[in-house]
Amino acid sequence: MIFKFLSYGLIIIPQAAIHFLFIPVLFLMQGYINMTRCQ
Known part of the structure; x- marks a missing residue:
């Protein structure tokens, strides 16, 4: 159960980091x- 939780965390944490x-x-x-278009 602990191993399952860790593997689940390893999937979610990188995805969250990528989104942030x-x-x-x-x-x-x-x-x-926008800057390059204005010039």
Whole structure:
């Protein structure tokens, strides 16, 4: 049961980390596109 919980955590934690990293990158890319379009 503990092993099952650990393997479940190993699947969820990286996905959560990817989402938290991906959201700011999306905002930065959108801001960069807007800046280049305005010029």
